[in-house]
Every structure is written in C-alpha cells, then in structure tokens.
Amino acid sequence: xxxxxxxxxxxxxxxxxxxxxxxxxxxxxxxxxxxxxxxxxxxxxxxxxxxxxxxxxxxxxx
Amino acid sequence: xxxxxxxxxxxxxxxxxxxxxxxxxxxxxxxxxxxxxxxxxxxxxxxxxxxxxxxxxxxxxxxxxxxxxxxxxxxxxxxxxxxxxxxxxxxxxxxxxxxxxxxxxxxxxxxxxxxxxxxxxxxxxxxxxxxxxxxxxxxxxxxxxxxxxxxxxxxxxxxxxxxxxxxxxxxxxxxxxxxxxxxxxxxxxxxxxxxxxxxxxxxxxxxxxxxxxxxxxxxxxxxxxxxxxx
Amino acid sequence: xxxxxxxxxxxxxxxxxxxxxxxxxxxxxxxxxxxxxxxxxxxxxxxxxxxxxxxxxxxxxxxxxxxxxxxxxxxxxxxxxxxxxxxxxxxxxxxxxxxxxxxxxxxxxxxxxxxxxxxxxxxxxxxxxxxxxxxxxxxxxxxxxxxxxxxxxxxxxxxxxxxxxxxxxxxxxxxxxxxxxxxxxxxxxxxxxxxxxxxxxxxxxxxxxxxxxxxxxxxxxxxxxxxxxxxxxxxxxxxxxxxxxxxxxxxxxxxxxxxxxxxxxxxxxxxxxxxxxxxxxxxxxxxxxxxxxxxxxxxxxxxxxxxxxxxxxxxxxxxxxxxxxxxxxxxxxxxxxx
Numbered sequence: 343x344x345x346x347x348x349x350x351x352x353x354x355x356x357x358x359x360x361x362x363x364x365x366x367x368x369x370x371x372x373x374x375x376x377x378x379x380x381x382x383x384x385x386x387x388x389x390x391x392x393x394x395x396x397x398x399x400x401x402x403x404x
Numbered sequence: 405x406x407x408x409x410x411x412x413x414x415x416x417x418x419x420x421x422x423x424x425x426x427x428x429x430x431x432x433x434x435x436x437x438x439x440x441x442x443x444x445x446x447x448x449x450x451x452x453x454x455x456x457x458x459x460x461x462x463x464x465x466x467x468x469x470x471x472x473x474x475x476x477x478x479x480x481x482x483x484x485x486x487x488x489x490x491x492x493x494x495x496x497x498x499x500x501x502x503x504x505x506x507x508x509x510x511x512x513x514x515x516x517x518x519x520x521x522x523x524x525x526x527x528x529x530x531x532x533x534x535x536x537x538x539x540x541x542x543x544x545x546x547x548x549x550x551x552x553x554x555x556x557x558x559x560x561x562x563x564x565x566x567x568x569x570x571x572x573x574x575x576x577x578x579x580x581x582x583x584x585x586x587x588x589x590x591x592x593x594x595x596x597x598x599x600x601x602x603x604x605x606x607x608x609x610x611x612x613x614x615x616x617x618x619x620x621x622x623x624x625x626x627x628x629x630x631x632x633x634x
Numbered sequence: 635x636x637x638x639x640x641x642x643x644x645x646x647x648x649x650x651x652x653x654x655x656x657x658x659x660x661x662x663x664x665x666x667x668x669x670x671x672x673x674x675x676x677x678x679x680x681x682x683x684x685x686x687x688x689x690x691x692x693x694x695x696x697x698x699x700x701x702x703x704x705x706x707x708x709x710x711x712x713x714x715x716x717x718x719x720x721x722x723x724x725x726x727x728x729x730x731x732x733x734x735x736x737x738x739x740x741x742x743x744x745x746x747x748x749x750x751x752x753x754x755x756x757x758x759x760x761x762x763x764x765x766x767x768x769x770x771x772x773x774x775x776x777x778x779x780x781x782x783x784x785x786x787x788x789x790x791x792x793x794x795x796x797x798x799x800x801x802x803x804x805x806x807x808x809x810x811x812x813x814x815x816x817x818x819x820x821x822x823x824x825x826x827x828x829x830x831x832x833x834x835x836x837x838x839x840x841x842x843x844x845x846x847x848x849x850x851x852x853x854x855x856x857x858x859x860x861x862x863x864x865x866x867x868x869x870x871x872x873x874x875x876x877x878x879x880x881x882x883x884x885x886x887x888x889x890x891x892x893x894x895x896x897x898x899x900x901x902x903x904x905x906x907x908x909x910x911x912x913x914x915x916x917x918x919x920x921x922x923x924x925x926x927x928x929x930x931x932x933x934x935x936x937x938x939x940x941x942x943x944x945x946x947x948x949x950x951x952x953x954x955x956x957x958x959x960x961x962x963x964x965x966x967x968x969x970x971x972x
Contacts, residue, residue: 352683356896360882367911369888373898377500385504388448389957396961399443399656441658442651444962451667454660458667462675479686488686489679492897496678497671499902512958513949515940517648527937534902541900547687548894551878553861554869555885562731562922563930564738567723567745572866575859607651608959609950611967 436601444608449512452505453600457593459498464586466491471582475545495537502530514606522603525596532588539581542571553577642941645950653967685894687881692850692864695873696841701813703841704820704834705794706871710750711830712787715870718750724866725749731923739923746862754867758849759836768836771829778828786828793822818842885910905929 360371370378469487470478478484506526515523542553553571560566570576696703709715713727721728723745730739759772775783793810800807810823819835840846850863868874875884883889890907893899909915909925918924940946949955956963 353681356682357685357894358896359880360892360896362882362887369882371882371892371896371899373893373896374891374901377496377898377901378904381500381503384500385449385507388452388504388508389954391448393446393448393450393961395656396446399446399654399961400965437660439657439659440655443654443656443965444651444959445656445658446961447958449958451663454664454667455671457664458671459675461668462672465672466675485683485686486679489682489684490675492684493678493682494671494675496898497675501671503902508958510939511949511952511954513946513955515946516646517650520940523940524937527939531933531937537900544686545689546685547689547874547877548685550689550865550868551874551883554865554874555890559922559926561720561723562739562920563926564722564742566739567742570723570746570860570862572862573860578859604651607648608962609953609955610647611963 431598431602436598438601442605442607445605449504449508450605452501452508455501456498456505457597459494459501460589460593462494463491463498464590466494467582467586475543475578479545495540499533499537502533506530512606513609516606517603519599519603519606522596522599525592525599529589529592529596532585532592536581536585536589538571539577539585543574543578543581545574644943644946682897685897687877687894690868690873690877691844692841692847692868693844695868695871696838696846697818699871699873699876700818700820700838700842701794701797701811702872704822704838705791705798706867707755707834707837708787708791708794708830710754710867710870711756711833712784712791713751714787714791715750717748717866717870731920733920733923733927736923736927748863748866753863754850755833755837758840758846759833761845761849762836762840765836768832771832771836774829775833782828785826786830790822790824790827790830790834793824905932 356373360373363370363372363375466487470484470491473484478488509523509526538552538556542549542556556571557566560569560571569580692703706715710718713719717724719728721730722739722743725748726744729737732739756772756776759768762768775786778786793808797807797811812821813819814821820838822831822834824831837846840849847864850867851858851861878884878889879887881889881894882892883894885907888907888911890903890910891899891901906925906929909928910921915921915924935942935945
C-alpha cells in the first residue's frame, strides 16, 4: 500500500524520493539546492537591476 | 474658521495622556506614514523587507483558513490540501525574502546611526520564525510530523527545554503554532517596522572624499521628509 | 559619548540624512507586495501542491516488521530500550546529555514520566479481555522479584538482538528466531524466559489489531492530544527510520533540512545540521547539547552583529554597498534638500 496520499491538483508531482546532490561531505536535495541557488541569484539581481523612478529622484523633492 | 477641535488639556498624571504624548513624540504621523523616502532608497534590495511582511500576511491568511476547519481537514479534501500548499509555499517565500533582506541589510551595515535595535529585532524575528515553523511541521499529523517530532525531541531534551516544550505533544505544539508563536512574530515585526520608521532607512556609507550631510549624532534620528510630493 | 558606547558602536560616522526626499508610496508598495506574494504562493500551490505522507501506526509496524516489533517490545519490558534508558524528561534511568559541568537535561527533571515496562507492555496487556493464559502470565511476571524479571527479559531478548545484528551485518541469522507464515506469530527459542514469550505474543496480537495504538493514547483519559507514548515506542523500533532513510531524512543524510518527496525543506537549518556531520559532534554521545550550545552562541552573535568588531566592519571593507547605492554615489553624495 502506498504511504502517500494522491496529490490533488498538482501540475508537477513532487511525491517521489528526492534526487540528492553529493559534493565532498555535503549532501543536499536538488530542491534545496535550487532554493539556495535562487536566493543568491535573486540577491544579485536585486542589487544589479536598476530601480525605477531615477528621474523623479533626481529632479523631484525640490 | 478652524474646524480642528481644541483638545482638552491632559490632566496631570494621566497615563493615557502620557502614553499618547510619548507615542506621538516618538512617531508623529508624518514619520509613521511618510509619503516620501530619501533619494538613496533606489534599489530592488529594499523590497525584500516588505516582501517578508507580505509573505507573513499570506501565511496568516492561509493559516487562518486551516485553523477555521481544524487540523485534520486538509488531509481529506482538495480545498484543504490547496490551502495547506499555499501555507507551506508562503512559508518558503517568507524565509526566502527574510534571508535576502538580511543579506542586503548586512552589506548595508544597516545598524549604523543608532539603528542597533532595528538589527536586533530583525535577527530575533528570524530566530523566532524557526521554532514557529518547527511547531507547524510537527502539527501536520502525518509521517513528516512523526519523524521531525521524534528527532527534534533529542535536541530540545538535551538542553532541558524538552521538559516543558514537548514536540510529541500535538495539542501543545498546535497551540504554540496557531497562537503563541505567531503573536510573537507579529509583535517582533511590528517593533522592527516602528523602529525603522523612527530612525529612517539607513543612509549610505560616506565615501572618503565626500562628506555626509550634517555632523554625526548618536541618536541618528532624521527629520520628517521634506519636499515630498503628495 | 562614553568610552563604552564608543567601543560598542565602533567607527560609526553615520549622521542623520539632510538631503532630498522623493515620493515613495509605502502603503501602495505593501498592497502590491501582498498581491504578488499571494499570487506566487497560489501559483506554487497549483504547480507543486504539498507533501502529505500518511503517518505510520503501531499496527502497521507490527504487521510489516513483526520481529522488529517484538525485539523493541522485549527491550521496553526489560528496560534496555532507548526510551527506557533515556533519562529525563521521561525517567531517571540515565543522566541524559551534558557539556562539561552543564547537565540541563538532568536539572530540568522528569516532567513526562514513562515506565516503559508498565506503560508500553503490562498496562496495555491488562486491557485484553478473555485471555486467561495471558492474564496468568502477567500475574506471574508481576509477582516475580526484579532480578528474576530481568533474567527472563534478557534470556528472551538475547536471540532477538543476535538476529537483528546478523541482519545489520548482512549475515544469515540463526533459527532461534522464526516468523510463522501461517499464524504471523514470532517464536523465539529462549530457555529461562518465563512468561515473557506469552506477554510478547499477546502484545504482538494487540498491536496488529490496532488496540495498542489506542491503548497508548487514551491510557490517562478519554480526550487526548499527547502522542508521546506511541511515538516513543515506534521510534524505538525500525519502521520510522526505514521510511525516513528512503526519504533522505536521516541525520547523516542531512535530513534535518529535507522534506518528504522532492519538495524543498527547511534550508534555514543548514548550519544546524552541518555540525552533526563533522567531528567532534559526529561521534559524540553528547552531540545534541554540543550542537545546541554552538548554535546558541552563534545565534547570540547573529543578534549582536552591530557590537562585534570585525564582523560589523566587513560591509565597509567589502563594498557591495557601492552597487546598492550607485545612483546616490554617482550623483556626488546627498543632493541639497529644498
């Protein structure tokens, strides 16, 4: 008997044992690696991408 | 003709009056809800604080639906499963936003100019969010909850916390998760945001050849926004 | 400014902002953020849903792994199971973990008393009706002196432990332990075990029927929300760990960070679980308290970053802030206010 409940409505079924990334003594599931990678990427993009309203900040406020 | 009602004079020793005066003095309305920000607030990194708050709003909203229907509901209905999913993904987004916000604030050294308490309340919020999540995981009433509870108990027992915080006691954990710890998180976030409003968003580092505006002051308080266009 | 205050604040020449402001709608920003995050959470929920692996029960454990169940039950009876020897907060049969002179587990005492022999074996068996042989075995066991009870328990447990060790070492186990394919009962060749085989047989039947799950839960009162007893009993066996290993949830698999299935887990626990993978924590009997103390110290340091020289100076030395505030710096510093 399968121990998992049928997942209702999911487009992608993640209910299978995780793929694991092994690096030296680190072991991490692929999904966790993706989350951490996204954190770094989003941080880098947040700093690098220009923020709208530059004209307003240059000319406005006076 | 003035339509502003004349306030009655505060009686001497009135607690209410003193609280009001202290609150208004610390956070006058234009400081509490300013409609302008310093011109250096010009980066996407600044949205991750409000993104963390937004995630918390979604967590509480979805969590409220789950608690309205009781802890077993989400296991046997599609709608319940959906709200559980929203709640879980909102938690992932909450920690995601908090971490990016934390990284940004660290590299900006956002504790400068008397803003130590802003950093402290933020750090404590993150640390309190961790057991808030833990109590949620052990309240799931599924295999994951069984495993996490039987594992986490060893860490907590080793430092004596297990004597009064029993992760295998579903009733206790559910109470902590639905009421006590969310209250703590919301309280800490409120203090954190009010402190940010009081001290203002931290100014940039002065570059060696360019002076900052004004002499250094311990309090680091900033004047109300000037020249903001409404 | 006092010297202490100066030392605590370090080199902080940040003054109040006297430059210009620009319009910035905080409430609108909050509303947009809530909308975006809500949409994102709903999208992720629709795309991936969430995991919900059904919980294990003692009934399932006893049916799927009867020999493992009887081995664990025998150890609960003779007081050699992990729970029986745990110490506080469950009993006084161990001191628990310590770090140098710190014994917080012992100091906080027994707040949730569990006597494994009575709570997990004898009391549930006493609820079984219409079984005079079983009730007579219970009476015989309870009337015997402690030394005799211990001898019976050890005689019965020894072949079971040898069986488990043989399985772990992937060797062929002896015939001393056998599982009947017709009755599903476990027979253990052990002389000098007294009434223990009857007790274990009775407990196995009770467990398979689901009665042990219920008995452990409602033993004190009708309404219950405390699953400590059935969970501790199950964790002394192998079913939970076997399921966990398949889902990469074991400690040595960095399982603390993981979720069942392929879902993202608790990535924020990365540093907490990392310590368990390295010495001296990895092989220490006091690993939990040592890791908790290290993480406690680091958490305190995290809170106190503004007060720690070096750590608080790094942002000035590694100028990521030049990217963040590049517009401000390009404009030559603070523009004049109105």
